[in-house]
Amino acid sequence: MKTVIIFLSLLTIHLGLLVYQSDxxxxxxxxxQASRLARECAAGAVGLFDEEAFAMGxxxxxxxxxxxxxxxxxxxxxxxxxxVKKQNIDLTVNITELSGNQIVIATAKYWxxxxxxxxxxxxxxIEKQISYSVEGRMYEE
Amino acid sequence: MKQMIILMAVLPILLxxxxxxxxxxxxxxEIARGEALLAVSIEKAKMEGGFTLTNKSQxxxxxxxxxxxxxxxxxxxxxxxxxxxxxxxxxIGDRGxxxxxxxxxxxxxxxxxxxxxxxxxxxxxxxxxxxTFASERLMP
Numbered sequence: 001m002k003t004v005i006i007f008l009s010l011l012t013i014h015l016g017l018l019v020y021q022s023d024x025x026x027x028x029x030x031x032x033q034a035s036r037l038a039r040e041c042a043a044g045a046v047g048l049f050d051e052e053a054f055a056m057g058x059x060x061x062x063x064x065x066x067x068x069x070x071x072x073x074x075x076x077x078x079x080x081x082x083x084v085k086k087q088n089i090d091l092t093v094n095i096t097e098l099s100g101n102q103i104v105i106a107t108a109k110y111w112x113x114x115x116x117x118x119x120x121x122x123x124x125x126i127e128k129q130i131s132y133s134v135e136g137r138m139y140e141e
Numbered sequence: 142m143k144q145m146i147i148l149m150a151v152l153p154i155l156l157x158x159x160x161x162x163x164x165x166x167x168x169x170x171e172i173a174r175g176e177a178l179l180a181v182s183i184e185k186a187k188m189e190g191g192f193t194l195t196n197k198s199q200x201x202x203x204x205x206x207x208x209x210x211x212x213x214x215x216x217x218x219x220x221x222x223x224x225x226x227x228x229x230x231x232x233i234g235d236r237g238x239x240x241x242x243x244x245x246x247x248x249x250x251x252x253x254x255x256x257x258x259x260x261x262x263x264x265x266x267x268x269x270x271x272x273t274f275a276s277e278r279l280m281p
Contacts, residue, residue: 014158017158025168028169028173032173036180040273043275044274048227069275
């Protein structure tokens with residue numbers, strides 16, 4: 001009886017660890033995919049200049065075109081191979097200004113009821129932000 | 142003796158878990174590295190207006206080596222024409238966007254599959270990298 005109890009407890013611990021590892025890996029893969037989506041959006045959006053303002057000697061982003069680009073990119077997102085549905089993926093773009101430079105901040109969000117199957121862990125949102133600035137083209141994760 | 146016999150029966154079952162941990166850890170490393178290789182390739186493709194043959198073949202070669210599959214087993218779909226940077230999201234051509242889809246087969250999903258009677262065909266999976274990015278090549 002003692003052996004059976006020890007075996008069953010070992011099996012439970014192992015199963016728990018295995019389930020945790022596979023869920024954590026899936027979250028990691030989804031984070032990679034989310035940051036790829038955000039980077040593609042931010043990098044594309046930062047290239048859309050306002051031509052009229054450019055003719056006046058100003059480097060300004062064209063917000064209308066950026067919104068169109070964002071909607072187009074989001075429309076092209078398909079159901080992921082890792083089981084995240086299309087309706088659970090969102091992409092937003094914010095344009096802010098920092099010391100005279102315009103910055104595009106793209107945020108990709110993936111959400112689900114719970115990414116972890118274990119009862120005491122909860123994570124329902126994966127969020128990745130990438131920003132590109134018009135001058136210097138720096139970006140940060 | 143009884144303990145010994147029980148150990149012989151239980152040990153393989155518990156050892157499978159240890160092997161599975163290492164398989165999953167290896168997979169995580171491969172995918173992280175694969176994503177990094179793809180990011181480099183995409184940056185090159187942005188400058189060149191699309192995946193050139195050299196860029197594509199280098200990416201496929203690196204991925205094949207990393208995932209230990211042959212180059213033909215990796216599927217890569219991308220547009221073949223050169224795209225140019227657009228100033229508007231509804232410009233001429235295909236809006237200067239370059240789509241790509243890479244499907245990498247994963248041959249060993251589960252460790253010790255033969256112990257549970259899972260065949261090699263069933264013990265397979267795939268990792269898909271898919272997206273669209275804007276070209277940065279200037280129009281001549």
